[in-house]
Amino acid sequence: MKSFAPTAIVIAVLAAVPLVVQSNATLNFLVVTLMIALAGQGWNILGGYGGQYSFGHAAFFGTGAYVTAILQVRYGVNAWPGFAIGIAAGAALGAVIGALTFRSGLRGSYFALVTLAFAEVLRIVASVAPITGAGVGTLIKLDLGARTFQFQSRAAFYWAILALVAVSLVIAEMIERSRFGTWLVAVRENEDAASALGVDARKVKTLAMTISGAMTAAAGCFYAQYFLFIDSGIAYGTWISVEALLTAIIGGVGTVFGPLAGALVVKSLGEATRLLIGDAPGLDLIIYGAVLVLVIWIMPRGLIGGIADVRKFFNRKSARIEQVRHG
Amino acid sequence: MVEPLLAVDNVSCWFGGLKAVDGASLNAPQGRITALIGPNGAGKTTLFSIISGFVRARDGTIRYAGEEIMGKLPHQLARLGIARTFQIVQPFVGLSVRENILVGAHLHHRARDAALAVADRVGRDLGLTDMLDRPADTLTVAARKRLELARALATEPRLLLLDEVLAGLNPTEIRDIVPVIRDLCRHGITILMIEHVMQAVMSLAEHVFVLAEGRVIAQGAPAQIAQDPQVVEAYLGHGAAAKWGASHAQ
Numbered sequence: 391m392k393s394f395a396p397t398a399i400v401i402a403v404l405a406a407v408p409l410v411v412q413s414n415a416t417l418n419f420l421v422v423t424l425m426i427a428l429a430g431q432g433w434n435i436l437g438g439y440g441g442q443y444s445f446g447h448a449a450f451f452g453t454g455a456y457v458t459a460i461l462q463v464r465y466g467v468n469a470w471p472g473f474a475i476g477i478a479a480g481a482a483l484g485a486v487i488g489a490l491t492f493r494s495g496l497r498g499s500y501f502a503l504v505t506l507a508f509a510e511v512l513r514i515v516a517s518v519a520p521i522t523g524a525g526v527g528t529l530i531k532l533d534l535g536a537r538t539f540q541f542q543s544r545a546a547f548y549w550a551i552l553a554l555v556a557v558s559l560v561i562a563e564m565i566e567r568s569r570f571g572t573w574l575v576a577v578r579e580n581e582d583a584a585s586a587l588g589v590d591a592r593k594v595k596t597l598a599m600t601i602s603g604a605m606t607a608a609a610g611c612f613y614a615q616y617f618l619f620i621d622s623g624i625a626y627g628t629w630i631s632v633e634a635l636l637t638a639i640i641g642g643v644g645t646v647f648g649p650l651a652g653a654l655v656v657k658s659l660g661e662a663t664r665l666l667i668g669d670a671p672g673l674d675l676i677i678y679g680a681v682l683v684l685v686i687w688i689m690p691r692g693l694i695g696g697i698a699d700v701r702k703f704f705n706r707k708s709a710r711i712e713q714v715r716h717g
Numbered sequence: 718m719v720e721p722l723l724a725v726d727n728v729s730c731w732f733g734g735l736k737a738v739d740g741a742s743l744n745a746p747q748g749r750i751t752a753l754i755g756p757n758g759a760g761k762t763t764l765f766s767i768i769s770g771f772v773r774a775r776d777g778t779i780r781y782a783g784e785e786i787m788g789k790l791p792h793q794l795a796r797l798g799i800a801r802t803f804q805i806v807q808p809f810v811g812l813s814v815r816e817n818i819l820v821g822a823h824l825h826h827r828a829r830d831a832a833l834a835v836a837d838r839v840g841r842d843l844g845l846t847d848m849l850d851r852p853a854d855t856l857t858v859a860a861r862k863r864l865e866l867a868r869a870l871a872t873e874p875r876l877l878l879l880d881e882v883l884a885g886l887n888p889t890e891i892r893d894i895v896p897v898i899r900d901l902c903r904h905g906i907t908i909l910m911i912e913h914v915m916q917a918v919m920s921l922a923e924h925v926f927v928l929a930e931g932r933v934i935a936q937g938a939p940a941q942i943a944q945d946p947q948v949v950e951a952y953l954g955h956g957a958a959a960k961w962g963a964s965h966a967q
């Protein structure tokens with residue numbers, strides 16, 4: 391039985407980073423990377439384990455961001471409960487979209503298109519509705535302090551997002567070894583066969599989308615607190631839908647560490663090209679596309695899945711050598 | 718008379734203008750093996766799909782354990798104790814053999830350890846112990862059929878619907894699996910099986926229903942069915958029974 395040890399080690403190593411790295415630019419880069427990893431883990435729960443590829447996770451990211459921001463700006467709610475309510479709103483939205491789409495039996499590309507449509511509709515609504523500040527966007531008032539979830543040091547923000555990522559990793563681990571996770575993977579592999587074995591596919595998928603929505607919304611809540619400004623193009627923009635699915639697919643769908651590994655690789659490549667070539671708009675997207683093609687071509691199960699395959703290959707080889715030696 | 722565990726009464730089902738099942742009635746008595754045979758396209762698999770909730774029938778009734786089950790969904794029926802295998806095996810190819818069986822075992826066991834214990838036991842009963850850690854897509858056809866059976870059994874069913882579990886197996890493999898099926902029945906599982914391998918039907922089933930063009934055209938003990946002129950005609954064509962009878966009379 392697998393233990394939680396790898397997760398604990400990864401988190402401990404990452405937690406030590408600010409003790410060594412002092413540069414604000416580097417920490418900023420890592421904070422954004424971890425935020426994308428969190429959004430990607432949300433996508434991974436539904437897309438990686440459940441096989442339901444969403445093109446519209448911006449719907450959750452944006453809902454988390456807007457709920458947190460609007461509660462603070464317009465209703466004077468403290469940032470911490472605002473953050474929690476933002477996550478809950480993401481979960482609720484996931485449950486509603488899941489119930490609607492899975493009830494109508496949408497699968498595959500149809501599901502992807504409908505999720506994209508939900509995100510786009512929300513983006514358009516947010517760009518005109520008065521409550522979101524419409525085209526102007528929403529600005530959270532600067533008020534530094536732990537009480538308002540506006541930390542002075544980058545390190546504190548880093549640990550905050552790392553804590554959220556840690557929770558998401560533990561949740562993914564727990565799903566992997568639970569009945570729900572087993573059923574979710576069974577639905578991904580073959581929905582008819584799963585339902586013949588007593589799996590309520592609709593319920594399982596909707597629950598996965600609820601958890602998925604909550605996680606990606608958490609990344610959105612964090613974005614609002616970290617940058618203190620959102621508008622419809624940021625919160626509900628396709629960029630986050632793309633990055634969430636990209637990190638999960640490149641890192642390895644249906645693996646606990648996939649989104650984290652994917653986010654580190656994708657973001658590092660983006661940053662490296664920016665340093666080497668300069669800030670050409672759209673260049674990062676070209677890089678993402680190229681990496682995606684390469685990964686799907688060379689290791690279709692992503693970085694983590696690819697490593698597992700290589701290890702299995704060598705294990706089998708050594709087992710065969712042992713057999714030859716003893717036999 | 719004791720009510721049969723499964724009683725299908727006058728069930729019909731249309732696919733567009735095609736009447737796939739036409740007023741079919743059959744039953745499966747508790748603790749017995751009942752076979753459903755018939756030529757290709759007779760509607761056997763459709764009837765199975767109706768019983769297991771994958772296809773909706775237009776009319777008729779299906780009673781299971783004294784309860785009307787028509788219109789229930791597959792996962793609800795599985796929970797009630799009806800398990801089925803698929804004619805074209807449907808393993809979860811990305812998973813290991815153990816994980817495949819585990820999906821079924823979790824139906825009545827929420828806890829991981831309990832479900833794993835059930836999966837290992839069922840795997841052992843079906844001779845899959847050596848393959849439990851192998852990916853399901855590396856199995857031979859015979860092993861895949863066993864896995865299909867194992868997964869269904871892990872749900873701890875009362876009624877097992879077997880859709881051609883012997884098709885595609887060689888005579889040795891059939892000889893190996895026939896006692897396994899007989900054993901299941903001995904352990905109190907009621908079995909309704911679609912089968913083309915007549916040798917197995919003869920040795921396993923106590924009662925046979927013959928389906929042709931969506932209708933039950935004959936039923937009875939296996940030996941009696943094999944002699945039935947109507948059955949011979951359904952399989953071999955009009956007039957075949959007369960010729961067959963004549964050639965045997967000589």
